[in-house]
Amino acid sequence: MARPRTFDEAGALDAAMRVFWANGYEATSTHDLCVATGLGRSSIYNTFQSKHELYRRALAHYIDTMTTRQLTLLDDAERSPLERLRALFADVVQQEVEVRRGGRSLGCLVVNATVEQSGRDPEAAGMLERDLARRLAALRTVLAAGQRSGEVTSQQDPEALARFVTAVIGGIRVSGQGGAEPASLESIAQTALAALVA
Amino acid sequence: MARPRTFDEAGALDAAMRVFWANGYEATSTHDLCVATGLGRSSIYNTFQSKHELYRRALAHYIDTMTTRQLTLLDDAERSPLERLRALFADVVQQEVEVRRGGRSLGCLVVNATVEQSGRDPEAAGMLERDLARRLAALRTVLAAGQRSGEVTSQQDPEALARFVTAVIGGIRVSGQGGAEPASLESIAQTALAALVA
DNA sequence: CACATTATGAACCGTTCGGTTCAATACGAG
DNA sequence: CTCGTATTGAACCGAACGGTTCATAATGTG
Numbered sequence: 001m002a003r004p005r006t007f008d009e010a011g012a013l014d015a016a017m018r019v020f021w022a023n024g025y026e027a028t029s030t031h032d033l034c035v036a037t038g039l040g041r042s043s044i045y046n047t048f049q050s051k052h053e054l055y056r057r058a059l060a061h062y063i064d065t066m067t068t069r070q071l072t073l074l075d076d077a078e079r080s081p082l083e084r085l086r087a088l089f090a091d092v093v094q095q096e097v098e099v100r101r102g103g104r105s106l107g108c109l110v111v112n113a114t115v116e117q118s119g120r121d122p123e124a125a126g127m128l129e130r131d132l133a134r135r136l137a138a139l140r141t142v143l144a145a146g147q148r149s150g151e152v153t154s155q156q157d158p159e160a161l162a163r164f165v166t167a168v169i170g171g172i173r174v175s176g177q178g179g180a181e182p183a184s185l186e187s188i189a190q191t192a193l194a195a196l197v198a
Numbered sequence: 199m200a201r202p203r204t205f206d207e208a209g210a211l212d213a214a215m216r217v218f219w220a221n222g223y224e225a226t227s228t229h230d231l232c233v234a235t236g237l238g239r240s241s242i243y244n245t246f247q248s249k250h251e252l253y254r255r256a257l258a259h260y261i262d263t264m265t266t267r268q269l270t271l272l273d274d275a276e277r278s279p280l281e282r283l284r285a286l287f288a289d290v291v292q293q294e295v296e297v298r299r300g301g302r303s304l305g306c307l308v309v310n311a312t313v314e315q316s317g318r319d320p321e322a323a324g325m326l327e328r329d330l331a332r333r334l335a336a337l338r339t340v341l342a343a344g345q346r347s348g349e350v351t352s353q354q355d356p357e358a359l360a361r362f363v364t365a366v367i368g369g370i371r372v373s374g375q376g377g378a379e380p381a382s383l384e385s386i387a388q389t390a391l392a393a394l395v396a
Numbered sequence: 397c398a399c400a401t402t403a404t405g406a407a408c409c410g411t412t413c414g415g416t417t418c419a420a421t422a423c424g425a426g
Numbered sequence: 427c428t429c430g431t432a433t434t435g436a437a438c439c440g441a442a443c444g445g446t447t448c449a450t451a452a453t454g455t456g
Contacts, residue, residue, distance in 0.1 A: 398456095399456085400453105401454095401455105402453085403450100406447105408447075410446105411443080412441105412442085414440105415439080417437085417438075419437100421433080421435100422431100422432090
């Protein structure tokens with residue numbers, strides 16, 4: 001056969017994802033990607049075709065990890081709908097605290113990409129739209145279940161409440177990037193949750 | 199004396215602000231700034247020193263316009279605290295609808311700068327921190343007044359509620375950039391407001 | 397052990413970047 | 427009218443950009 005790779009493609013993708021997450025697309029140079037992944041330029045271009053394609057795959061990798069995790073929380077049949085929502089908020093806050101560097105969080109790559117790229121890169125915009133649709137659908141389901149069981153307010157329909165939850169989560173992410181303390185993020189989540197109870 | 203300017207510095211600054219708002223800092227080239235302002239390179243560098251300094255001034259200009267407008271709404275002695283908060287949310291939603299291009303909003307330059315620059319540009323981070331502090335202070339005041347008059351829930355202290363309002367506004371902005379319909383943004387604001395009433 | 401095949405790093409490519417220089421120009425004060 | 431000053435656009439600068447080329451090195455297979 002031929003000479004085998006000496007690096008792990010999945011590991012390189014994960015490293016690239018973290019660079020895009022921390023710096024955004026435009027501020028990340030191909031040199032940055034080489035340093036972060038430990039690969040040479042030709043290995044990167046051999047494996048991922050272009051910076052843009054690597055970004056696409058990094059974003060897909062992030063979405064896959066993050067949304068899978070959140071949908072798992074929202075589908076947890078062991079908990080009541082409200083408990084699942086509480087778990088979702090707790091997960092978001094915890095994650096914001098975990099990715100803190102120098103007093104600020106890195107936020108969420110999905111939010112960062114929405115802000116930086118959705119108006120400029122139709123391909124990224126499409127990925128973000130499909131991801132949002134999945135998350136909204138899962139939220140609508142759990143919110144509707146909560147309304148049926150009487151735990152969740154019926155003052156608005158599940159679609160509106162799902163949009164609200166999504167917006168608050170995005171707001172928590174931006175607040176974390178703005179330097180808000182973990183306790184502040186928790187209180188935001190708590191206020192949002194209180195708004196959802198019947 | 200000497201040869202006078204043929205352009206309006208304030209107008210050029212406003213045009214530059216819109217480019218940074220739409221494209222972000224990194225994706226905006228000095229050529230883009232020349233086209234948007236109608237100035238030549240030397241005029242831009244004569245007047246604003248550098249791309250970074252022009253960004254700083256553009257961000258300051260945005261903050262000045264936006265926060266002044268919001269603080270005016272929050273300080274309106276003619277309205278009750280809750281009505282002021284309602285007016286603030288309405289203003290945010292209306293603005294998101296107004297700056298829609300190609301089905302998505304441009305969001306808010308303050309949010310965009312927080313996401314793109316706060317972890318990378320300490321000067322921008324400082325401006326954003328000071329602006330956030332001003333907005334939080336105004337919100338605390340009106341929320342505390344609402345609690346005294348019984349309009350606003352006392353389940354959380356004014357600081358926590360102010361953080362919540364700020365987060366939801368940021369979330370509305372990101373949702374607008376993600377392509378949410380105006381009606382969705384309105385329902386988010388409505389849900390947030392409902393969470394604030396006693 | 398030799399071959400076919402792939403990975404790799406260094407050197408290279410044209411372009412664009414942010415920024416500067418400079419000669420030509422335009423104007424108000426004297 | 428002239429002089430000094432400031433503005434302007436075009437030409438220019440070195441550096442960094444994303445991306446390619448290519449000679450070299452490394453390997454499983456026959």
